[in-house]
Amino acid sequence: MTIKLTRTELYNYVWKDGTSRTAKRLNTTADKIKLAALKANVPLPSNSYWGHLHMGTNVTKTKLPDPNNQSIINIPERKIHSNHSHLTSTTKIPLKKTNTISLQTSQNIFTDIPLEYSDSINQALQQIKVPKTMPTNPEPLITEIINQAKEEKKASQIGSVYMPYSNKSTINFHGRFGIKPTKEALTILNTLLKAFNKTNAKITLATEKNDILIELEGAILTLSCHIPSHRVLLKPDDKRWEKWHDTESEPTGEKICFSVKLQHAWNSQQIHHRKQETESDYVKRVFIKTIRLIPDSRKIVYNDQLAEIKREEEKLAQAHLEEKHREAYTKLKDLLDMARAHQVSLLLRSYIQDTSFKDQQTLDWANHQANWLDGQESSDILKESDKQKLITDFFKVNDQHSIF
Numbered sequence: 001m002t003i004k005l006t007r008t009e010l011y012n013y014v015w016k017d018g019t020s021r022t023a024k025r026l027n028t029t030a031d032k033i034k035l036a037a038l039k040a041n042v043p044l045p046s047n048s049y050w051g052h053l054h055m056g057t058n059v060t061k062t063k064l065p066d067p068n069n070q071s072i073i074n075i076p077e078r079k080i081h082s083n084h085s086h087l088t089s090t091t092k093i094p095l096k097k098t099n100t101i102s103l104q105t106s107q108n109i110f111t112d113i114p115l116e117y118s119d120s121i122n123q124a125l126q127q128i129k130v131p132k133t134m135p136t137n138p139e140p141l142i143t144e145i146i147n148q149a150k151e152e153k154k155a156s157q158i159g160s161v162y163m164p165y166s167n168k169s170t171i172n173f174h175g176r177f178g179i180k181p182t183k184e185a186l187t188i189l190n191t192l193l194k195a196f197n198k199t200n201a202k203i204t205l206a207t208e209k210n211d212i213l214i215e216l217e218g219a220i221l222t223l224s225c226h227i228p229s230h231r232v233l234l235k236p237d238d239k240r241w242e243k244w245h246d247t248e249s250e251p252t253g254e255k256i257c258f259s260v261k262l263q264h265a266w267n268s269q270q271i272h273h274r275k276q277e278t279e280s281d282y283v284k285r286v287f288i289k290t291i292r293l294i295p296d297s298r299k300i301v302y303n304d305q306l307a308e309i310k311r312e313e314e315k316l317a318q319a320h321l322e323e324k325h326r327e328a329y330t331k332l333k334d335l336l337d338m339a340r341a342h343q344v345s346l347l348l349r350s351y352i353q354d355t356s357f358k359d360q361q362t363l364d365w366a367n368h369q370a371n372w373l374d375g376q377e378s379s380d381i382l383k384e385s386d387k388q389k390l391i392t393d394f395f396k397v398n399d400q401h402s403i404f
Contacts, residue, residue, distance in 0.1 A: 003028060003075040010073055011042050011064045018050065020118045027077050030119040036075045041065055048218050050116040057302070109288070113295060115217055117200055124198035125287055130191045130279040134183060139193040141203070141212070142186055145170045172210035175227035176249040184279075185256035189225060192258070192283050196290075214290065219297035221290060224268060226257040255279075258286045260293060263300050269293075338375065340391050345374035 003026050005013075013022040014037065019030040026033075037044055043062040053059055108122050115121060138146065148170055171189075173181050181189075193212075196203055201216035212223040229249045234241040240248050254273050261268030271289055273282045348370040357363040371377040373387065 001077045003077060005073050005075065006070045007040050007042055007073060008064065008067065008070060010037060010040065014042070014044055015061050018116055019044065020115075023078075023119075026075065028075055029078055032075055036073050040071070040073050042073075045116065050114060050218070057305075110291060113292070115294070117217070121199045121291060124195045125284060125291075127198070128191060128195050128280055128284050128287060130188055130283055132187075134187050134190065138186075138190045139197065139203075141171055141193060141205070142190045145181075145186065169205055169210050171205065171212060171225055173225045173227050174209075176229045176231075179227045179229045179249055179251055181225070181227055182251075182255060185227065188256050188279055188283060191280075192223075192286060195283070195287055216291075217294050217298075218301060219294040220263045220301055221293055221297055222261050222263070222268070223290065224259045224261070226259065226270075228252040228254040228257050228272075260286075260290050262293060262297050263304070337388065337391070340395065341373050341375065341387065344391055344394055345370045348373065 010033075013025070014033065017025065019033045019037075023030045023033050034044065036042075042064065045061075049059055108118060109125075110118055110121060134142075134146075173179075173185075193203060196214055196216070199216055201214050204213045204215075205211070206213040206222055209224075212225070214221045214223055229251045231247050232250050234246050234248055257270065257272050259268040259270040269289065271282075271286050273279075277285075348366070352363070352366050352370065357366065368377060368379075372379045372382065373391075
């Protein structure tokens with residue numbers, strides 16, 4: 001069976017309910033919805049669209065290209081698996097023991113959290129399985145750790161000081177000095193990073209402490225890696241024992257421990273490996289706790305965005321105020337300069353009237369200079385800077401006599 005929709009109908013569905021809810025409503029899968037939208041050139045909401053919408057931010061929809069094109073889109077329905085009716089009522093099916101997490105991962109356990117890519121997140125959770133050895137293609141951050149470890153080993157073999165072969169930083173493992181992550185710990189971490197990569201998360205290193213920064217579904221979370229250890233008292237018969245060195249740090253039975261915290265938070269939620277818990281179930285539990293912090297993180301990210309907008313508005317308002325201040329100051333300064341020039345020109349005219357010049361040419365020159373100082377005439381010889389200097393020097397010399 002196939003579902004028939006026009007491009008406009010599919011566009012309205014996905015922008016109202018998202019791909020997951022649309023798939024559930026139409027009895028198909030989110031992947032089939034995305035594939036059909038891609039083929040029909042129907043835009044899908046971005047990863048941050050639902051996060052902004054959930055926080056009440058005004059967001060605009062991407063317009064449907066060529067809206068007049070109302071071609072029919074065929075989307076296959078979800079396949080219904082048979083219920084194995086060939087089994088008789090007397091057939092006994094052995095029950096496999098499963099823990100709580102395994103039962104939960106068979107369905108969407110994040111129904112209470114608005115997620116755009118809920119299908120991808122639940123699928124990533126179901127596929128979490130820690131292998132016995134490191135895969136041949138580990139995650140980039142893990143590859144960087146492995147490469148630097150190899151370089152450090154080569155340096156120690158030739159007795160030289162290890163210098164990082166590149167400017168790239170690696171994940172910081174919190175713990176006592178000298179305690180390094182084992183291959184098993186790196187394999188566990190690689191499995192967790194692989195799961196987050198399947199959710200369309202952006203994974204980088206935080207600038208502070210080189211912890212793992214996870215940006216997912218409008219949230220920003222920090223994942224820290226710890227290597228649990230404890231101090232032991234050495235005995236004199238121990239090779240490591242010395243008079244000035246009678247204690248040593250040793251790793252505990254816990255291979256690796258994770259902690260998750262919200263942005264700007266001081267405290268973090270430590271998630272320890274429980275006894276009789278498989279490594280895969282432990283990674284699933286860390287994954288679930290991280291996903292459940294998304295709503296709280298969204299609020300912080302949203303508040304940060306509002307604060308940034310407010311700071312920008314205040315900066316623009318301050319810049320506008322400073323510009324108005326400069327304009328008013330310059331305008332008043334020009335007015336005062338004109339007033340000072342006018343005072344000097346009045347004094348010069350009074351002097352000209354009280355003085356008998358020998359010839360008309362000298363009188364005309366003196367009147368021209370008075371008019372130039374008052375801004376009524378221009379000069380081909382003297383400059384505006386000359387006027388300012390002459391007036392300033394005049395007031396400096398005559399300030400003590402209080403002429404005006």
